[in-house]
Amino acid sequence: MKTKLILVSALLVFTMYLNAQKYENLALTPPIGWNSWNKFAQNVDEKMIREIADAMVTTGMKDAGYEYIVIDDYWHGKRDTLGFIHPDKDRFPSGIKALADYIHSKGLKFGIYSCAGHETCGHQPGSRGFEYQDALMYAKWGVDYLKYDWCSTKYMNTKEAYPTMSKALKAAGRPIVFSLCEWGSSHPWEWAGEVGHLWRTTGDIYNCFDCVDDHGNWKAFGVLQIMEMNQKLRAFAGPGKWNDPDMLEVGNGMPANEARSHFSLWCMMASPLIAGNDLRAMDAETISILTNKDMIAVDQDSLGIQGFRFEVKDSVETWLKPLAKNAWALMYFNRSFSPKTIMVDWKNVQITDTLTRKVLNTTQKNIHLLRDLWQNKEIGNTKKPFKKTIPARDVVCLKVYRKD
Ligand code: GLA
Numbered sequence: 001m002k003t004k005l006i007l008v009s010a011l012l013v014f015t016m017y018l019n020a021q022k023y024e025n026l027a028l029t030p031p032i033g034w035n036s037w038n039k040f041a042q043n044v045d046e047k048m049i050r051e052i053a054d055a056m057v058t059t060g061m062k063d064a065g066y067e068y069i070v071i072d073d074y075w076h077g078k079r080d081t082l083g084f085i086h087p088d089k090d091r092f093p094s095g096i097k098a099l100a101d102y103i104h105s106k107g108l109k110f111g112i113y114s115c116a117g118h119e120t121c122g123h124q125p126g127s128r129g130f131e132y133q134d135a136l137m138y139a140k141w142g143v144d145y146l147k148y149d150w151c152s153t154k155y156m157n158t159k160e161a162y163p164t165m166s167k168a169l170k171a172a173g174r175p176i177v178f179s180l181c182e183w184g185s186s187h188p189w190e191w192a193g194e195v196g197h198l199w200r201t202t203g204d205i206y207n208c209f210d211c212v213d214d215h216g217n218w219k220a221f222g223v224l225q226i227m228e229m230n231q232k233l234r235a236f237a238g239p240g241k242w243n244d245p246d247m248l249e250v251g252n253g254m255p256a257n258e259a260r261s262h263f264s265l266w267c268m269m270a271s272p273l274i275a276g277n278d279l280r281a282m283d284a285e286t287i288s289i290l291t292n293k294d295m296i297a298v299d300q301d302s303l304g305i306q307g308f309r310f311e312v313k314d315s316v317e318t319w320l321k322p323l324a325k326n327a328w329a330l331m332y333f334n335r336s337f338s339p340k341t342i343m344v345d346w347k348n349v350q351i352t353d354t355l356t357r358k359v360l361n362t363t364q365k366n367i368h369l370l371r372d373l374w375q376n377k378e379i380g381n382t383k384k385p386f387k388k389t390i391p392a393r394d395v396v397c398l399k400v401y402r403k404d
Pocket of ligand 1: 037072073120121122149181203204
């Protein structure tokens with residue numbers, strides 16, 4: 001009887017292993033890096049990508065935690081007679097392997113882009129029918145991350161196409177983070193946890209804080225529009241499976257207050273932090289936002305809990321995110337066009353996160369320490385009320401914690 005039970009359990013474990021599609025133990029915290037699309041679109045070449053990798057190191061972004069350099073659409077050349085894909089020879093004359101080697105030599109990781117359809121969104125060769133060959137090629141080149149798009153997919157089904165590539169990547173034998181990009185159309189948060197490590201939850205981001213760019217048959221969305229869609233999905237995120245509200249627009253022209261709010265919202269939502277600006281030409285303010293280690297630590301917290309909006313009062317949103325060691329991140333986001341003063345009387349704060357059942361309690365005997373995450377300094381404790389004026393469309397972020 002006992003032997004039978006052991007055999008059945010072993011068979012069960014083996015079947016689970018066979019069915020497991022994605023590489024496990026990857027992206028246990030949200031992926032953090034850079035992608036070419038937001039700033040460069042079709043203008044990608046190996047010289048620029050190398051310079052971006054250099055800049056990621058020299059600007060301190062690597063030290064702040066940024067890891068992946070991802071080339072988006074338009075790196076492609078043609079397939080050879082056997083069907084293997086090659087890069088555009090003029091723009092990538094040294095080949096992708098050499099570029100990946102260079103990026104790895106800087107202590108960074110390398111990502112690439114393809115599409116489940118026969119063409120990418122930029123009409124380059126897609127992976128349809130070539131999934132296993134493409135995965136082999138990526139593994140050979142040293143790819144660590146694949147963003148997989150959803151253009152030219154008429155009559156295709158996301159729940160078949162994405163697992164096909166996921167299995168192909170696994171079969172190719174190299175741990176590759178798999179990023180689904182079907183814009184939330186088939187609710188990937190409900191089924192893609194076993195298939196990939198992150199999934200876009202919305203249409204493309206538009207470089208604007210609060211607007212919609214309507215193209216008729218498709219729309220791009222500003223920061224606030226994306227945030228509203230993404231914040232509803234917190235129950236589905238966690239280590240190895242993240243909601244992806246798209247790449248950052250920090251450094252692409254937004255004023256500092258809006259860029260700070262954008263970055264903070266993404267960190268509070270445990271979003272992938274994929275910079276989308278020209279790292280070679282950043283002003284000091286952009287660098288200080290993108291490399292704010294206190295905010296990055298909120299995003300990268302090991303619990304991997306997506307934060308939530310707790311309340312909205314007089315246009316100020318209060319957001320909370322449970323962190324490891326019973327700490328909490330708090331964000332006060334002033335959505336309005338005028339400064340707002342907030343007053344937090346800690347002796348009345350007792351909040352339960354309905355999803356995780358975690359409790360923030362700073363009443364009487366529960367004195368916590370406070371750190372201002374944008375000033376990067378300790379600001380005392382919860383004995384006294386906290387009062388602060390938040391400029392228009394800006395944030396105040398705090399870490400509320402106890403000594404170890
Ligand atoms: C889609 C994706 C974008 C980008 C482009 C490239 O629109 O959502 O993020 O990858 O394709 O063509």
